[in-house]
Structures are given as C-alpha cells and as structure tokens.
Amino acid sequence: MKIACIGTGFVGVVTTAVFASHGHEVAGLDIDENKVASLSKGQVPFFEPGLNELLNKTLVSGNLTFTTSYQEAITDAEIILIMVGTPSAADGQADLKYVLATAESMAPYLKEDAIVVIKSTVPPGTNKKIEKILKQKAKVSFTTASVPEFLREGTAVEDTLHPSRVVIGSTNKKAADKLAQLHRPLSDRIIVMKPESAQMSKYAANTYLATRITFINQVADLCEKNGADIQEVIAGIGEDSRIGDHYWYPGFGYGGSCFPKDVSELAAYSRAVGESDNLMNKVHDLNQARTPYLMEKLGKKVGGWKNKKVAILGLSFKPNTDDTREAPSIAIINHLQQNGAEVTGFDPMAKWRGDSTNFSQKESVVEAVAEADVIIAVIEWPEIVSFDFSKTKLDKQQFFIDGRNQFEPSILINNNYTYLGIGRK
Numbered sequence: 001m002k003i004a005c006i007g008t009g010f011v012g013v014v015t016t017a018v019f020a021s022h023g024h025e026v027a028g029l030d031i032d033e034n035k036v037a038s039l040s041k042g043q044v045p046f047f048e049p050g051l052n053e054l055l056n057k058t059l060v061s062g063n064l065t066f067t068t069s070y071q072e073a074i075t076d077a078e079i080i081l082i083m084v085g086t087p088s089a090a091d092g093q094a095d096l097k098y099v100l101a102t103a104e105s106m107a108p109y110l111k112e113d114a115i116v117v118i119k120s121t122v123p124p125g126t127n128k129k130i131e132k133i134l135k136q137k138a139k140v141s142f143t144t145a146s147v148p149e150f151l152r153e154g155t156a157v158e159d160t161l162h163p164s165r166v167v168i169g170s171t172n173k174k175a176a177d178k179l180a181q182l183h184r185p186l187s188d189r190i191i192v193m194k195p196e197s198a199q200m201s202k203y204a205a206n207t208y209l210a211t212r213i214t215f216i217n218q219v220a221d222l223c224e225k226n227g228a229d230i231q232e233v234i235a236g237i238g239e240d241s242r243i244g245d246h247y248w249y250p251g252f253g254y255g256g257s258c259f260p261k262d263v264s265e266l267a268a269y270s271r272a273v274g275e276s277d278n279l280m281n282k283v284h285d286l287n288q289a290r291t292p293y294l295m296e297k298l299g300k301k302v303g304g305w306k307n308k309k310v311a312i313l314g315l316s317f318k319p320n321t322d323d324t325r326e327a328p329s330i331a332i333i334n335h336l337q338q339n340g341a342e343v344t345g346f347d348p349m350a351k352w353r354g355d356s357t358n359f360s361q362k363e364s365v366v367e368a369v370a371e372a373d374v375i376i377a378v379i380e381w382p383e384i385v386s387f388d389f390s391k392t393k394l395d396k397q398q399f400f401i402d403g404r405n406q407f408e409p410s411i412l413i414n415n416n417y418t419y420l421g422i423g424r425k
C-alpha cells in the first residue's frame with residue numbers, strides 16, 4: 001500500500017520504519033527540513049533500541065522516503081496517518097492546532113477514497129473537526145478514521161511490530177477493512193469500533209495505567225506506617241488474575257511525554273463536559289505531589305539534605321530511552337538544589353538539561369557515587385540495577401535509596417549501606 005505519515009516525531013519515525021519494513025511504500029512528511037534531511041540519511045534524532053537499524057534497512061530497500069512536500073507525500077497515498085504533536089492547551093485539553101493544520105495542508109492533494117487516520121492522541125470528536133476542514137478543500141471523496149497508538153518508549157519497535165491489539169475507529173466498512181488489512185500482519189487482535197470509542201480507549205488505557213501506579217504508590221506509603229512490605233503485598237494481591245502482579249513498580253511517580261499529559265487532558269476534558277468531581281481530576285495532582293512528598297520524608301531520614309553529597313542514578317523517565325520529559329529526576333534534583341545538597345548524576349543515555357547549580361553529570365556509576373552520602377537509584381536501568389555497590393562502599397555512613405525496589409535489601413545492608421526502599425523497611 002502507499003502510505004503517507006505526517007509528523008516524524010517519536011511515533012512517526014517508528015511507524016514509517018515499521019510499515020516500510022513490511023513492504024509498503026511509505027512517505028514520511030515533516031515541515032522541519034533539518035529533521036527530514038537527517039532522517040533521509042538514516043539518522044534518528046533520539047535513542048530508541050533497534051530503530052536506527054530498522055530505519056537504515058528500510059531506507060536501503062527504497063520503500064521509505066522523507067519529504068517536506070505535502071503534494072509529494074499525499075498525491076498517491078491510499079492511507080494517510082497523522083502523527084503530529086498535540087501539546088496541552090491553556091485549558092488543559094489537547095491543542096489540536098497541528099492536527100488541524102495538517103488537514104488544511106493535505107486536503108488539496110487527496111486521492112479518491114483516501115483514508116485519513118488520526119494516530120495522534122486527541123479527544124473524541126476530533127474526526128468531525130478534520131472532516132469539516134478537509135471537505136472545504138478536497139476535490140475527491142475521502143474518509144477519516146482513528147487508530148490510536150499504544151507503543152511504549154524503550155520498546156517502541158517491538159510494540160509496533162507486535163502490538164497487544166490494534167484499535168480501529170471507523171464507521172466506514174471499506175476503510176475499516178483496508179486498515180485491518182494493513183495491520184493484520186502485525187496483530188490478529190484487531191478491534192473495530194467508532195472513532196470516539198477508539199479515542200476514549202487511548203485516554204482510558206493511559207489513565208488507567210497511571211492510576212494503577214498512583215494507587216500502588218499510595219499503598220506503599222501505608223505499608224511504611226505499619227511495617228508491611230509493599231513487594232510482599234504485591235505478591236499477595238497479584239495472584240488474583242483480575243489484578244496481576246505486572247506494572248506495579250512503586251517509586252517516585254510516573255513521568256514521560258504521555259501519562260502526565262494524557263491524564264491531565266482527560267481530566268480537563270471531563271471538566272469541560274461537566275464531570276469535574278472524578279478520579280481523573282485527582283490522579284495528576286497526586287502524581288505531581290509524589291516526588292516532593294518523598295523527598296521531604298527521605299530528607300528527614302537522612303538527617304536533612306543540606307551539604308549532603310547525593311548521587312542520582314537514572315535521569316531518564318524510564319530505562320532504555322534518553323527522554324527526560326517529566327522524569328522524576330527533574331523534581332528530585334530541583335528539590336536537592338533548593339535544599340543545599342551537592343548533586344551528581346548518572347544515566348546511560350540521558351543528559352541533564354536543567355539548572356546545573358551544584359549539579360554535575362558523571363559518565364559512570366562509579367564516578368557518580370564516588371563521594372556520595374546518599375545514593376538514589378531512581379530508574380531501573382540494567383546498568384544501575386546490576387551494578388555491584390559493594391565495590392564502591394565508602395568508609396562513612398551511606399544511605400541507599402532504592403527508588404524502584406530493584407535491589408535485595410539484605411545485600412546492601414550487609415555491605416553497610418543504610419537501606420531505604422519504597423514501602424518497605
């Protein structure tokens with residue numbers, strides 16, 4: 001099939017490479033000339049395991065091209081996937097200006113029966129808005145659909161090649177069948193529904209997962225009040241197949257470019273439709289308060305942050321990405337800077353881009369912890385979790401804060417660290 005992908009951000013690059021690798025003719029479009037130039041040379045502007053290799057393989061095959069021209073990308077395209085950004089607007093809802101602008105730009109070039117698919121995360125009702133714009137300028141008949149994206153950073157290539165499900169929001173049978181045909185080689189779990197249901201599915205999935213994390217973080221706090229161990233509690237509840245023991249790491253709260261944004265957008269949407277007193281409106285605030293609350297509590301346990309040398313291990317928002325958007329490390333480091341600590345940081349991929357007052361980024365765990373009074377293991381990077389901290393133990397009291405409960409407490413305690421986990425003694 002001939003496919004145009006509009007927007008070469010994270011989802012856009014992964015999607016273009018995956019569909020091209022499946023033999024489709026894919027044109028990736030972006031209005032940013034520099035991005036188009038570097039992607040055409042096979043250079044991915046961010047770190048994502050396996051993506052560079054896949055992109056270069058498909059470029060060589062000739063199935064994939066990048067362009068800044070709508071005419072070039074759209075004229076022959078049977079399917080157009082919109083994957084541009086939807087930053088949050090002042091009222092907290094998704095700002096649709098880029099999505100609507102793509103509709104405006106592509107309309108004159110649409111081919112007869114083209115299917116225009118929104119993959120960006122947008123509120124229910126957005127299809128009608130783009131249809132209105134397209135109708136004003138399109139010379140042909142077309143249809144719109146919604147196919148939300150469920151990939152995760154760090155495993156994006158794998159998630160796109162083998163998605164847990166493909167949700168197709170379309171009430172047009174012919175279009176839904178064609179989109180199912182496109183996705184069938186990737187998954188046999190294809191669910192067709194109304195576009196509004198597809199868009200709600202995306203918001204509901206992310207908000208549910210964010211709520212789950214917030215819930216387990218709060219249970220962990222209760223465990224600390226009574227001597228229970230959150231990891232034992234997770235084992236105790238996880239055997240119930242309705243609950244499960246996966247996706248249950250308590251810690252400094254969720255981050256990234258999706259959960260914080262999608263949860264607050266769904267909350268803003270619910271307020272806009274007159275449903276303000278609901279769970280969605282609470283989850284974001286609880287997550288925002290998470291790191292300041294923990295840093296305050298941990299500060300008391302380590303005897304105050306002032307003049308403490310603190311090593312932060314893991315600056316990205318999760319392992320296997322260099323993305324620091326809404327990463328817990330930001331609020332942690334800011335708290336430490338405001339409270340007079342001297343901070344070192346290490347991350348296998350991510351760079352610290354915030355205020356560098358009393359902060360220096362190191363190239364290894366060894367360098368980061370070299371003088372530390374307190375070590376905070378924030379993110380479960382394999383390089384951090386597998387590190388042997390007995391080798392770097394100093395001859396002074398050192399606190400080890402296991403921000404993801406990834407370490408065996410007894411090993412650290414036997415090496416004379418003062419161990420502090422999340423929701424466990």
Ligand code: UGA
Binds near residue numbers: 150152247251255259
């Ligand atoms: C998330 C969803 O998992 C994807 O399904 C979705 O497609 C994507 O958002 C999106 O909307 O584009 P992602 O943000 O890449 O993917 O990362 P996750 O692995 O879900 O983690 C999100 C945050 O929750 C991270 O900060 C992570 O450290 C945190 N987390 C995750 C926890 O605190 N505890 C957990 O048990 C799991």
